[in-house]
Amino acid sequence: MDLARELGVSTATVSRALNGSSRVRPELAHRIREHARDRGYIANRHARALSSNSSRAFVGFVIPYVDTPAYSAVAAQCARLLSADGTQMILTITENDPRRELDQLRDLVATRVAGVVLSPSTGILPGTRELLQDLPVVQFHRGCGIDAPGVFSDDAALGDAVTRLADLGHRRIGYIGPSRSISNGARRLAAVRDGAAAAGLDPDALAVRLLEPATDHGAGAARELLHRADRPTALVVGGGTLSLSVAREVRSSGLRVPGDLSLVVYGDPAWFALHDPPLTVVSVDYPELARRAARLLVGRIGGDGPADDVLLTSELHPGGSTGPPPPGA
Amino acid sequence: MDLARELGVSTATVSRALNGSSRVRPELAHRIREHARDRGYIANRHARALSSNSSRAFVGFVIPYVDTPAYSAVAAQCARLLSADGTQMILTITENDPRRELDQLRDLVATRVAGVVLSPSTGILPGTRELLQDLPVVQFHRGCGIDAPGVFSDDAALGDAVTRLADLGHRRIGYIGPSRSISNGARRLAAVRDGAAAAGLDPDALAVRLLEPATDHGAGAARELLHRADRPTALVVGGGTLSLSVAREVRSSGLRVPGDLSLVVYGDPAWFALHDPPLTVVSVDYPELARRAARLLVGRIGGDGPADDVLLTSELHPGGSTGPPPPGA
Structure with missing residues (x-):
C-alpha cells in the first residue's frame, strides 16, 4: 500500500x-x-x-x-x-x-x-x-x-406500554418475548421490567414467557397463559413474528380485545392495523x-x-x- | 484449470x-x-x-x-x-x-x-x-x-377468484394490480380476464386499475373505485403491498366486508388472517x-x-x- x-x-x-x-x-x-x-x-x-x-x-x-x-x-x-x-x-x-x-x-x-x-x-x-x-x-x-x-433499538416503548397498562388498572400482565440469550431479548425484558417497576408493580410478578428466536412457539405460550386460572388481563409481545402468532391465538381463543384482554404487539403498525380494533404496536424505525x-x-x-x-x-x-x-x- | x-x-x-x-x-x-x-x-x-x-x-x-x-x-x-x-x-x-x-x-x-x-x-x-x-x-x-x-407463479388462482365472485352473483368486479409493463403484472391481468370470461362475463367490463410497482397508489385507486356511482361489489387485488393498502382503505371507507363489498387480496394468508373476517387470499409458495x-x-x-x-x-x-x-x- x-x-x-x-x-x-x-x-x-x-x-x-x-x-x-x-x-x-x-x-x-x-x-x-x-x-x-x-x-x-x-x-x-x-x-x-x-x-x-x-x-x-x-x-x-x-x-x-x-x-x-x-x-x-x-x-x-x-x-x-x-x-x-x-x-x-x-x-x-x-x-x-x-x-x-x-x-x-x-x-x-x-x-x-x-x-x-x-x-x-x-x-x-x-x-x-x-x-x-x-x-x-x-x-x-x-x-x-x-x-x-x-x-x-432502545425498546423503551415496551416499558411505556407496561406502565400504561398498569395505569389503566391491570395487575396481571403477561409478557411473551425473545430469549434472554439474545442481546435484544435481554434488553426488551429489561424494558418491560422497568416499565412495571415505574408503575409500582413487582417486576417478578409479571407472567413472563421467553422463547428461542425463530421458533414459532408464540401461539403455544399465549394459549398456556390464557388458560391459567389467573390469566393475565393484558398481554405484551416483544417480537414481530411472535406478535403475529400471538394475535392469531388470541383471536381464536374467543376473548374480546380489549374487553377481556388488552394486547400490545411489536412490529409494523401498518400490518397490525388490519386487526379490528387496530392493535397497539411498539415499533422501531428499521x-x-x-x-x-x-x-x-x-x-x-x-x-x-x-x-x-x-x-x-x-x-x-x-x-x-x-x-x-x-x-x- | x-x-x-x-x-x-x-x-x-x-x-x-x-x-x-x-x-x-x-x-x-x-x-x-x-x-x-x-x-x-x-x-x-x-x-x-x-x-x-x-x-x-x-x-x-x-x-x-x-x-x-x-x-x-x-x-x-x-x-x-x-x-x-x-x-x-x-x-x-x-x-x-x-x-x-x-x-x-x-x-x-x-x-x-x-x-x-x-x-x-x-x-x-x-x-x-x-x-x-x-x-x-x-x-x-x-x-x-x-x-x-x-x-x-402461474397466478391462475386470481382467475379462480374472479370466477367464484361471478358465480356468487357479482357483475361489477374491480381489479387493482401491478402494471402490465412488468411480466407478472401482465400475467395477473390475463388471469383475471380469463376468470371473468370463464364465468361468462365480458373481461372488458371489469373495472381495472393498473399501478406502477412500489408506488403505493393502492389506497388512491381503491378510493376512486369505491366512490364511483356504479362502484364494484367485489374487489380483487393482484399484489402484496397493494393488498395491504387497499385493505386499509376499504376499512376506512366504512363499507362492510363482505356485506357491502367482497374482497380478495394477494399475499401471505397468515398476515391477512388478522383482518376480521380473515381475508380470502391468493398466495404463492415463495x-x-x-x-x-x-x-x-x-x-x-x-x-x-x-x-x-x-x-x-x-x-x-x-x-x-x-x-x-x-x-x-
Whole structure:
C-alpha cells in the first residue's frame, strides 16, 4: 500500500489505524489518518478491492434471517445506501448457527471484504471475535460483546406500554418475548421490567414467557397463559413474528380485545392495523437503523476513529387494543 | 484449470461448455461435461472462484426490492440453499432502475460470479441481454425475455377468484394490480380476464386499475373505485403491498366486508388472517419458488443443458371476505 510506504510503517499498522483499532498509538493513528485524508484515500475503494477485475468494493452483511420484516427492511436499506457509496453487499444468512456464522465470516475475510455489518448469532464462537479484530465491523439489532460499535433499538416503548397498562388498572400482565440469550431479548425484558417497576408493580410478578428466536412457539405460550386460572388481563409481545402468532391465538381463543384482554404487539403498525380494533404496536424505525449502520460502516472503512453505539428510540403507536381490565378480574 | 489441461482445450472453452453456451460444438461440450462429471468437478467451486484467497464461489442475486414479503422470502431461501452448496450470494437491489441494474450486473460479471438469479427491472436495457449471454442465469418472479429459464407463479388462482365472485352473483368486479409493463403484472391481468370470461362475463367490463410497482397508489385507486356511482361489489387485488393498502382503505371507507363489498387480496394468508373476517387470499409458495430457482441455477452452473421455465401453481385460500353482492346492487 502506498500509504504505508510513504509513512514508513507496515500496511497492518495503516490498516489498524484506519479501522480505529486501539492497538496503534493514538499519536501515530492520528498521523496516519490525517495523511490518508490529505491523499483523498478511501479505504474501501483502494485497499480492499475484492478482485483485480473490479473497481467496486464489497462488504459482508451477516444476519441470522432475512425473511422477517426487521431484517428484510434493514437489508434493503443497507444495500441501497452502500450501493450509492459504490459498494456492493454480500448477504450471508447464519440461521443463528454460530458455526456457520464463523465459516461465513472466514470466507468474507478471505475474499477481503472492506467491512462487515453483523447481527450475531445467539452463541457467537470465540474464534469469531479474533477473526473480526482488524476488520471494520458494525453490529446491529443484536450485539455480541465484540469490540465494534453497534446500532440498536432502545425498546423503551415496551416499558411505556407496561406502565400504561398498569395505569389503566391491570395487575396481571403477561409478557411473551425473545430469549434472554439474545442481546435484544435481554434488553426488551429489561424494558418491560422497568416499565412495571415505574408503575409500582413487582417486576417478578409479571407472567413472563421467553422463547428461542425463530421458533414459532408464540401461539403455544399465549394459549398456556390464557388458560391459567389467573390469566393475565393484558398481554405484551416483544417480537414481530411472535406478535403475529400471538394475535392469531388470541383471536381464536374467543376473548374480546380489549374487553377481556388488552394486547400490545411489536412490529409494523401498518400490518397490525388490519386487526379490528387496530392493535397497539411498539415499533422501531428499521430504515433509520439501516441508515445509521451503513453510515457507521462507511465511516469506519474510511478511517473514522472509535465510535459509540447508537440507540434508536422505539415508539408506541396507540391502537384500539388496550383498555381497563374486565370488571372483577 | 486442470480440466482444460487434461482435455487440451482452453479454459474459456471449458467454462463455456460447463455453462451450456451454444458457442462450443455439441460433441466437444458433451465430452467436457462428461469428463468434468467423472472428476467430480463442480463448476462453481473451482472454475469461478471469486478471489484466489477464497475457495468459495459467489453468485449474484439481482432484484428490484428486498423489503417485500415475496422478495425477502425468496432471498432468504436462496441464500440458505446456495450456502448449503458452498456458494455465497451477492445481493444487489436495482430499485427497478434499468441503468443501475446494468451497472450492477457489469460489476458482478467483472468479479466473475458463477451465475446470476435475476428478477429484472421493468425496462431492461439492451446491453443487459448481451452482458448475460454467456453467464448461467435464472430469472424469477418476473421475466424480461432474455434467453434464460425462469421460475414464475402461474397466478391462475386470481382467475379462480374472479370466477367464484361471478358465480356468487357479482357483475361489477374491480381489479387493482401491478402494471402490465412488468411480466407478472401482465400475467395477473390475463388471469383475471380469463376468470371473468370463464364465468361468462365480458373481461372488458371489469373495472381495472393498473399501478406502477412500489408506488403505493393502492389506497388512491381503491378510493376512486369505491366512490364511483356504479362502484364494484367485489374487489380483487393482484399484489402484496397493494393488498395491504387497499385493505386499509376499504376499512376506512366504512363499507362492510363482505356485506357491502367482497374482497380478495394477494399475499401471505397468515398476515391477512388478522383482518376480521380473515381475508380470502391468493398466495404463492415463495420458499418453493426460491428452491426451484436455486436448483435451476446450480444445475446451469454445473453444466446442465437447456431448461424449461417452471410455473408454480398459485393457491386460493378462502377466508370470510367474499359473499353475494348486496341486495339491489
